[in-house]
Amino acid sequence: MRIAFASGKGGAGKTTLAVNLAAVAAVRGIKTTYSDCDVEEPDGHIFLHPENLERTDVTVPVPVVDDDLCDGCGKCGEICNFNAIKVLAGRVVSFPELCHSCGGCTLVCPLGAISEIERKTGHIATGVSVVKSGKDAPGRLYYEVDECGGEKNTKETVGLERPGLAKLRFTMGTLDVGEPRSVPIIQDLLTMPDESNLFIIDSPPGTSCQMVESVRGADYVVLVAEATPFGLNDFKLAGEVVKMFGISCGVVLNRVMESEASATESSSRPAQDGIKEFCRENGFEVLAEIPAIRKIAEISSTGGLVAFEIPVMEQAIDAILDRLAEIIAG
Secondary structure, three states: OEEEEEOOOOOOOHHHHHHHHHHHHHHOOOOEEEEEOOOOOOOOHHHHOEEEEEEEEEEEEEEEEOOOOOOOOOHHHHHOOOOOEEEEOOEEEEOHHHOOOOOHHHHHOOOOOEEEEEEEEEEEEEEEEEEEEHHHOOOOEEEEEOOOOOEEEEEEOOOOOOOEEEEEEEEEEEEOOOOOOOHHHHHHHHOOOOOOOEEEEEOOOOOOHHHHHHHOOOOEEEEEEEOOHHHHHHHHHHHHHHHHHOOEEEEEEEEEOOOHHHHHHOOHHHHHHHHHHHHHHHOOEEEEEEEOOHHHHHHHHOOOOHHHOOHHHHHHHHHHHHHHHHHHHO
16 A cells, blocks of 8 residues: 655654554564655655665656757757747757656657657656664663643663664665656656565655656555644645645644643644634544654654654554554555
């Protein structure tokens, strides 16, 4: 089953949830693949530490003109909707960074003066991540937090019952600096042969073409919503995209203010209510609500997996994974 994690804005917590769910699934014995499709700024490797990465270049076809055959008729420029090829001063000039590789110019050229060459836009890396949990996570600490998000005590990690090692397949795409087209890399990532039972897609944030390409083939989408006014607005936009494809969707509310007084005094409460109202109106299931706990951000900023270190995150990831298992089972 393919599960896409998406969000309407950057920083909502999408990658944090995706990498932690992938790690917990692997520890449970589920054959798992994590695919980082945020190719403009991939960061899943910071948390999952893949090993033995194999790199494959991603290329796209772009036109090249034989000046000896070209008579400057201009038909190639007329058919191109992206201004990637033009006749200037009687000579055909191509702009490969604008080309969408449709091949139209090669088809309409009456003299066969246009052919195609491959242009590198980025690369894909594949490897294996070894997930360490419980007592096998050296140097990690186990944190207990009170209901207001404060640290209650700290002790050596023994509290979370997940000792052992597990492996998961890791894939990641990276767009070359200066390249505008990231969709071909995402397409290559998502069409690679894969034998896992759970394929987790870490989508780009927002509602761009890249996000659309990442979620369109998913069996289920987990939308991560930040309980802020901006988060509410962008969550609705992402929700409309998911609805457009008719994909089943669940929602995780992140950074929820647990204290009633704190939520009322801030802009968090109206945003939380707005997200839940949108879910009710559109049939989106609320999978979990994650409180705003500073320690989550602190551990994540060091590349730690919070599902193995903070009980409230362990419970949230377990609940999401259990629900996804029910959906997979039908």
